[in-house]
Amino acid sequence: MKTRIMIIDDDSKLNRMLNKYLSQYAYIVDSYTNPLEAIEALENDEPSIIILDVMMPHINGFETCKRIRKISDVPIIMLTARGDVSDRIAGLESGVDDYMSKPFEPRELVARISAILKRTERQISPKKEKGILEYGNLRIDLSAGRAYLSGIPMELTQGEMSVLSLFARHPFNVMDRDAIQNELNGSDWDAYNRSVDVTVSRVRAKLGDDPKNPSYIKTVWGTGYMFIAEPPN
Template sequence: MRDLILIIDDDAKLRKMIGDYLAGYDYGVRELADGTDVAEQVGRLRPAVVILDVMMPGRDGFEVLSDIRRVSKVPVIMLTAKGDPSDRVVGLEMGADDYLPKPFNLRELLARIRAALRRYEPKSARQDVLEAGGVLLDLSRQVMRVESSEYDLGTAEFNVLSSLMRHPDVPLSRDTLLDMGWGVETIVSDRTVDVHVSRLRALLRNHAGHEDRIKTVWGTGYKFVGKSA
């Protein structure tokens, strides 16, 4: 089942922009223009994350947050156009999980949503090891194991490999790998992905049958071949 993101903001254009972007990453989206009956809506929809604007006509985001917290511990990311740090303090003290000032980068919002989902994922649902095509990736140690050999991976190589292994045999674009691995657009470029894929391939070439484990998909990016040789 897709994670549902509930967007509460009086700005219809902003709601649509966020909703369209998140839908492109396979999230379900519901929109509310204000906080009317928000407790009932949260109880009915059971969203995975709530994106809540602070400055809304009528009942502001702080009042709406208070209503949400009476019925749910769902992660709440608050949006604000105000630059006063005291607003952030108030929101966090009232139970908000994160704060993002407007204007913001949609990739940063996506990264914060993913971080919130990771923090609130039940421990029993977490996966500590990925396995595909005879390659094991220890997520807690950032170690790749092939046959009897173990390789300590740098954070960048780990980000790329874990993203590919979570979607075996599915071509992923460089932009998608950047989103999954780094989340926000900083100085990381498409070329960064190529460099780290090359390093991973160099390690895999040490083992017969794994030389082509990470394939280039021309015009798209890369995919991890999940079938054992």
Template structure:
């Protein structure tokens, strides 16, 4: 796997590079945002590990830039303990985050968790799910979504959340259940992580995110997919 690692601390880059290459990965290293975007555009990158604080542009800006055209998995590195800073990155499309300091083993485990989700998406048989008279079409096998005639770019986390709920219409999922299903881990992260991804998802697929048709909030309980399949075609 080709992994782009972006951090302005050379010592961190050296440690991550040594550990990931020992696991058989090809690793591209960048110490600033401009270099990171150049490496991403010039190479086939399968995964990005991105520090929020960089000397030229922030990791948030890089994440937002990449998300305009790509759903490549992104894990943020952050030394910040402020919940708002973490949520900002997730709202811009990051799939996960790790707080510094962290061990290389933890990073590798997080990468593997995200990739299991990607592999699971690839294994789903070819079909399309149609909702709301064709205004929402989900292609599980291709990780593609069309909403109101436009192709929508979703992150892996956003797509997994949509797939989980759309495959069980009207079923209410708690935040803890969604976090566990998406990450494959115990729900130890912030509850608002799920809220942040849901907000992003609504902004992308709903005609009016303030009055969602597809992803409904069930107050005190969680979320549910509000419409049923019209047809599934293989």
């Protein structure tokens, strides 16, 4: 079964170029210049991955991503001419999986598409039942803001629970420190007195996770962290 890619970008010329280039790799490409039409199409036929521009008429890429996330967990690569930190944080908040700054090298886009597809192929979706995520002996109740390890409630601060929930909602995605910092700033947590790394360290300790041989949270040197726990079969 061939991989289908949806491109959402108001630049028709770029869409034609990407369609021609990606077709060389046996990808089936659907292009949309209107994000509202793309969202409507997505409700009926979900692609394997979405390439999404930021600056578009009707609604921008961030809002488009938020609307997509209400109906689908399809991987999204965001294209942006503005590569500053605030844009990356806004994208992560809205649910994107990766970023590329314009102009970009098409070969790099293909490499990123391939990497994301390989990751999602090996990733088993966690059990979701009324806001419940399960990974082995870890159970997270998102609606109640509680976590349980081997059935025993974990004693987590609000900030620690926010970080654990963030990781568990995005397994096998690299979470950079900016995204984690932003998550913590929204909780009852003094972001100016405690570092992201200290908070992650506390969560690891309460999970009984060994940083050198992790079962839950892996350090991605120079970037951030990745949640690597597998859901139950």
